Amino acid sequence: MERKEISKAVLKRLPGYVAYLRSMPETGSPYISATALASALGMGEVQVRKDLAMVSDGGRPKIGYLRESLIEDIEQFLGYDNTTDAVLIGAGKLGQALLGYSGFAAYGLNILAAFDANPSVENTEDGKPIYHISRLESFCRANKVRMGIITVPTQHAQSVCDQLIACGIKAVWNFAPTHLEVPANILVQNENMATSLAVLSMHLQAHMKEKK
């Protein structure tokens, strides 16, 4: 499979396909058509077919795609096969929830450890360590960590982000509701709950108006 330029829109839909494909029962046909996938996920079938064409080397007319290979192709494309190590900064409630979430393994993410300016505990239930922030740099260097997850309060987010970059981190997953200033070669992905809330809130407002 040759690697084409992929758009962000397509990229964001791929995890949904792989999640659904994985959830399918082993029994039944080993094949799945774009038509079936589309209707299961409430999407357009042309869109699904085009998306799959980006990552798969082809389905068979009249039959569809071999489910197993399709999963593998998407997983490989998304890099789920080679695990990414990450550090998490801010061992508050959200931080600890993420640290303890075992589901990330299925997406190729492995959070090695958490760091906090004031660690209340030394270890979490699942055995992942929580260190003092002063140990961040040596840890990142020693483990060649390239991803950082920010779950500190908003007012500390930028300074933590700067520290992460100084430690050699190249990608930041930001849960603090604030814009982070970073050099051009660093990627910040905001997990923006406020954005989701805006969409939900707008729907409810529209819903109320209708009723009047």
Place this chain on the structure above:
Amino acid sequence: MERKEISKAVLKRLPGYVAYLRSMPETGSPYISATALASALGMGEVQVRKDLAMVSDGGRPKIGYLRESLIEDIEQFLGYDNTTDAVLIGAGKLGQALLGYSGFAAYGLNILAAFDANPSVENTEDGKPIYHISRLESFCRANKVRMGIITVPTQHAQSVCDQLIACGIKAVWNFAPTHLEVPANILVQNENMATSLAVLSMHLQAHMKEKK
């Protein structure tokens, strides 16, 4: 301010503006220009100006927008002023983290209570109650709740979603990594961590290739 049709793209950017405007120091000019706002958030100034035109009744050439009014206008547009009550289903780590997060108030969200099939505790530290799931419907009816937050394990998400809809909920904030089937008038907003991870992972892959 007349209410125009707003696109989802614009809607999703609005919370970012209001967050930045709120974070600005009270000292200094009471005005802010679209130019300044754009550069602070790393965006195009034309885009910011167009977005603001959707919700504000105008800035003044050469001066900009009155910061206070701009905040109010966006807040009102997003419905931050009249609080939305919500219930949360699934009092695991993530659920409790969200339940305890005080920051939602600034976005007009108020989580009234959590529900769980197997509540390990009765109350959280912040005094928000955790009830048995059997009490969901009467609670939602009594409090006219219209938003539900799903933080249960994937395999229970659809059934919880169905229950919420049966309770009269109109908008669902879904943290389970799965597609939910709902009637046409119900909105599901997926908080899709897998999507964010895909974007981050792709950036790291590209970064590694460059180095070779």
Place this chain on the structure above:
DNA sequence: TAGATTGTTAATCGATTAACAATC
């Protein structure tokens, strides 16, 4: 063969950016 499905090429749609006129 006929028909379901794939994959591609063209058309449409929506969102962003650029150009420019209006204004204080």
Place this chain on the structure above:
DNA sequence: TAGATTGTTAATCGATTAACAATC
């Protein structure tokens, strides 16, 4: 007044959808 800034109209860009040819 001159210039910074707003707001609008036109052009570009990208993504989705529709139409259609290819295939098993």
